[in-house]
Amino acid sequence: MGVEVVVEGLTKSFGRQVIWEDVTLTLPAGEISVLLGPSGTGKSVFLKSLVGLLRPERGHIWIDGHDLANCGENKLYELRRLFGVLFQDGALFGSLNLFDNVAFPLREHTRKGETEIRKIVMEKMELVGLIGAEGKLPGEISGGMRKRAGLARALVLDPEIILFDEPDSGLDPVRTAYLNQLIVDLNAETEATFLIVTHDINTARTVPDNIGLLFRRELIMFGPREMLLSSDEPVVRQFLNARRHGPIGMSEEKDVSELEAEAQLGHDPGVLPPIPPQLMPSENRIRRTQRPPGEWLAANGVIPPVNSFVDDRGRNWLEEYPRLVAAHLNGVP
Numbered sequence: 100m101g102v103e104v105v106v107e108g109l110t111k112s113f114g115r116q117v118i119w120e121d122v123t124l125t126l127p128a129g130e131i132s133v134l135l136g137p138s139g140t141g142k143s144v145f146l147k148s149l150v151g152l153l154r155p156e157r158g159h160i161w162i163d164g165h166d167l168a169n170c171g172e173n174k175l176y177e178l179r180r181l182f183g184v185l186f187q188d189g190a191l192f193g194s195l196n197l198f199d200n201v202a203f204p205l206r207e208h209t210r211k212g213e214t215e216i217r218k219i220v221m222e223k224m225e226l227v228g229l230i231g232a233e234g235k236l237p238g239e240i241s242g243g244m245r246k247r248a249g250l251a252r253a254l255v256l257d258p259e260i261i262l263f264d265e266p267d268s269g270l271d272p273v274r275t276a277y278l279n280q281l282i283v284d285l286n287a288e289t290e291a292t293f294l295i296v297t298h299d300i301n302t303a304r305t306v307p308d309n310i311g312l313l314f315r316r317e318l319i320m321f322g323p324r325e326m327l328l329s330s331d332e333p334v335v336r337q338f339l340n341a342r343r344h345g346p347i348g349m350s351e352e353k354d355v356s357e358l359e360a361e362a363q364l365g366h367d368p369g370v371l372p373p374i375p376p377q378l379m380p381s382e383n384r385i386r387r388t389q390r391p392p393g394e395w396l397a398a399n400g401v402i403p404p405v406n407s408f409v410d411d412r413g414r415n416w417l418e419e420y421p422r423l424v425a426a427h428l429n430g431v432p
């Protein structure tokens with residue numbers, strides 16, 4: 100089971116440029132969270148801060164009772180081993196084949212022998228669907244395969260927390276759909292705590308248990324998927340509807356006069372589309388941390404847009420989900 104990550108009052112600046120201030124959130128153990136935000140709002144800086152590659156000025160990152168933001172180098176080294184990170188381009192060594200790339204952390208950080216290393220590498224290659232490609236160099240394979248190889252390498256030390264920096268960048272929509280399914284399946288399999296930075300709205304709407312949004316140097320909102328997907332907050336609606344109209348401007352936030360001019364022209368960030376069902380693991384499995392659809396909405400008295408939770412086969416997951424759970428309890432595969 101993954102570990103909980105509690106971020107408290109975190110602030111990061113470079114010189115006089117404040118990137119974000121007073122960020123507070125909890126990544127619940129074993130759950131999938133997504134972090135959204137316009138370009139340049141510091142999402143990558145946030146991921147790097149979580150693994151201790153950057154040191155924030157203020158605040159805490161609590162993991163297993165240790166404050167990663169304020170600990171010494173030895174403790175930091177130990178805590179870092181809880182993490183697996185998938186960097187944007189896979190961050191593979193160009194001169195090593197995929198096998199050696201994936202084996203690298205094992206050879207570097209463990210005393211395991213080559214037989215055991217081979218067993219672990221092949222197991223992870225199989226998880227990401229790369230069996231047969233071990234001998235290829237990163238330059239000989241597609242971007243999607245490089246991402247999967249990067250993912251196999253991120254998994255190789257059995258991390259409790261996995262960070263994904265734009266796993267879908269540069270992928271076509273079909274490959275993105277495959278990768279999203281792989282992410283959900285991996286979460287079911289490993290039960291690690293996941294944090295995904297993405298610009299892909301479909302990924303954000305269907306994959307996570309929780310969504311956060313960075314804007315104006317702060318975390319505007321962080322909470323259950325259904326909370327964000329039913330939010331009235333203009334910046335949330337603008338982002339999730341991918342609209343020009345709303346507080347987010349071309350390169351920075353719009354000022355009050357620009358927003359007033361938009362309002363006079365009747366432009367707004369758009370109405371909320373139906374909440375899609377959450378992507379389920381393959382083979383009708385249920386993730387241990389999965390919340391039933393509609394749970395947050397019902398608990399908070401929020402009525403979702405019509406046609407929410409209906410999938411492309413016309414099945415309503417408010418009815419389908421309890422059936423699936425009942426089938427599991429009865430041992431039906």
Ligand SMILES: Nc1ncnc2c1ncn2[C@@H]1O[C@H](COP(=O)(O)OP(=O)(O)OP(=O)(O)O)[C@@H](O)[C@H]1O
Nearest residue numbers: 113118136137138139140141142143144145296298
């Ligand atoms: N090491 C650094 N030194 C100085 N400034 C930095 C450093 N790393 C990042 N920045 C600045 O921090 C800001 C946030 O960058 P970051 O890459 O985290 O944004 P992002 O939200 O991930 O953007 P994108 O969505 O475009 O990938 C940028 O203005 C960037 O120039």
